[in-house]
Amino acid sequence: MLALLLCAAAFVTALWRLDRGTRTLWIRLTASVSTFVFLLLSISWFIANAFTGEGVNGAVFYHLRTGFGGAGLREYATLISAFVFATTCAAALAVLVYRRKPGKQPERLSWQNGILAVALPVLCFIHPTVNATLRDFNYALYGSESLMDSALGNEEAAEPFESHYIQQEPEWQSPPRRNLVVIYAESLEQTYFDEKLFPGLITELRELQDRAVTFSNIRSVEGTGFTIAGLVASQCGLPLITTGHPNSMRGMDRFLAGATCIGDVLKTQEYTLHYLGGADLSFAGKGSFFETHGFDSVMGRQELEPLLDDPSYVSTWGLYDDFLLEQFLGRFEQLSEEDQPFGLFGLTMDTHHPSGHRSRSCEGLEYADGRNRMLNAVHCADHLLATTLKAILASPAADNTLVVLASDHLALKNDAYDLLTQGKRRNLLWLFTPDSEPKTYRQPGTTMDTSVALLRGLGADVEAFALGRNISQPKTSLFATLPEVNSQLRRWRGDYAKLWDLPEQIEALSLNSQKRTVEINDRQFQAPALIALNDGKMESIRFEFDSRQNLYQYVQEMTPDATFVWFDECSKVRALELKLPVAGLCYFAGRTNGRRVLAEVVTDTEALNAGDLRSVSGGFTTEDQNNERRQRLATLAEYGVADLRQSSIQTSLLSVGAKLSVRSSGGPKSRSLLETASQKDIMERGIQLFALTDSGTAELIAHYDLCQKNSSPSKTPGEILQSRITDNESTGHRGATYLLVAHDSPTCGAPLEPLLEGLPLTEWKDLGFRQPYIALFSPNRRSASIELSGDRYSQLRVTFSGTELVAAAHQ
Known part of the structure; x- marks a missing residue:
């Protein structure tokens, strides 16, 4: 915030001094455009900060790419309206800056005005929104081997991923038969237990803490600070950091298919695996994640909502926790009666930012004066979670069950955020084990280390799992052993990309207009899709679902000799080939500068073989054709039509x-x-x-x-x-x-x-x-x-x- 205020003060000063001298046309344009850009950056920072409490961070980039399907955006209607209003005001102010006449002071020398004019875009470039996130944005677009790396000269400092990524089958002391129950409490970080900050807020869970193995120093690192990232980190030992490859899960058929996660390990030990959550499974790809990694049943809002007695009893984010935990407990009792080990995972929702959603069963249960809605929701969650845990721990099945309570991530910006930031912020991780004495481990760790703690709690002899470590031993976590851990985690984006297990050599590619799918070898992706090719191999695939930009904008960013297959609405694809009609689904295969291309309407199924793809990768090129196609892409971007x-x-x-x-x-x-x-x-x-x-x-x-x-x-x-x-x-x-x-x-x-x-x-x-x-x-x-x-x-x-x-x- 201080950096933002200092940058704003410098910008206003430069603009004011510039306004007092003679201004030529280029100076007026520079001042006007810089004013709008600076204000838009500032507005974006405040809007992102309202969601994250940290300005623009990795969570923002992930959801810009994966989309907001299933999110409770109604809660932010006022904030979204404020963004639109503030952006309109910024544009109006930029117009005033352009039209404003110079002051009546003596004319300043032209070189002085020039320096002030140049200072304005420079201040935009060092704005906190750009300065703090330019590197992240660069990585998100181009991966670890990027111009930014070369410019900063930091490639030599990168630790090799292979020396830290450990993936081996855990050794079991005996065949595991212990059940696993994991409850992820949405944003319920350990800081809420601080009696100095929140006296009397957590009471019922505190009574259970004396029975648990507690890890009190679980930090939040890059790629673990939002829900799907917290799930991936705790179960796969990996951060969820996006790369140049697509992470729009509505289009992907598998989620991190090349990674081995706890679900995959337990599946080999004949566990049945189940997930219940109150939110929509489509949001951020949660459903795809669990289905990819061995889960037998995956139930979210759409699947559980028919079981409600009152269909209207839902919040903007999904099901209330009293109903969800009732279903969760019922499923636990059902699975406990079966003669097969099981893993049962749940994710609550009531404590979601910004204000929480207190369940109906907690009416009359308020915290302090009841004015803080988020703290009321946390106080309610304390009661509901404690009641559920007590019931599970009192069950006969508890003698053979590892029960875990964990936060999915630290709380984002909410009604209690000012108090939270005054405390020592740590994630929550408690393990209730049948044969372990209660103990508190204070060694620093991350949510990636949760994966090892869970496997050890089930009886596995394991010290490392992917990037997770056994933090019951001192100085083992990457947080403690890896210098500049967040920077190193970001540098491995290219290595994470390989874990999405996309097909490389294309043996068969078919486009189906009825299913709106792209089938590549044995994989099936949702259209619209843009597949980048390199010598007949699949280099990347991008989707448009709730993405930060349209597929034609990605085509614009490609080099003229890049080969790709684009399957989309004909009204868009025809920007590359005007013979295509306006209506229907069409594809284009080739290069923007290529004379030999394939472009047709897909009425049912269109198959492209390896020879077809090789033919459009070669052949003659023409700069005129490239210029015409790119001009039509620009027209499509501006007007929504191509010609x-x-x-x-x-x-x-x-x-x-x-x-x-x-x-x-x-x-x-x-x-x-x-x-x-x-x-x-x-x-x-x-x-x-x-x-x-x-x-x-x-x-x-x-x-x-x-x-x-x-x-x-x-x-x-x-x-x-x-x-x-x-x-x-x-x-x-x-x-x-x-x-x-x-x-x-x-x-x-x-x-x-x-x-x-x-x-x-x-x-x-x-x-x-x-x-x-x-x-x-x-x-x-x-x-x-x-x-x-x-x-x-x-x-x-x-x-x-x-x-x-x-x-x-x-x-």
């Missing part, structure tokens, strides 16, 4: 100095709008009729939607115009100019003649479903009328001017 045609027209229908920008879309996925110097109108489906006023604005005088059932306009445009001319001749309407615009579709099969007959226009007669259309006309100047229509699902964008008209049609 661009331009023409220049002059019209006398507008007075000199008047300017009007109009966009007409022939489909529902893009906006149609009208802009003047003082207004911006977004159009609804159908046909809009505007009257252009002498003041330079456009007045909407009629709207017709022929796609709406039982739509029968009371007056046609011709009748409206005739009435205006007759009734207001003295006001000058006889010579007025009118604008007719279609959005989405001018008609859904209904004839246009009854509506538009009598206007000094003709092209509307040929308009069909979802064609864009713009017409500028005057009822008394038929010869001056201007009409523009586009192909189906295309888009028109026109800027009218009294002295110049530029028209662009996009399809």
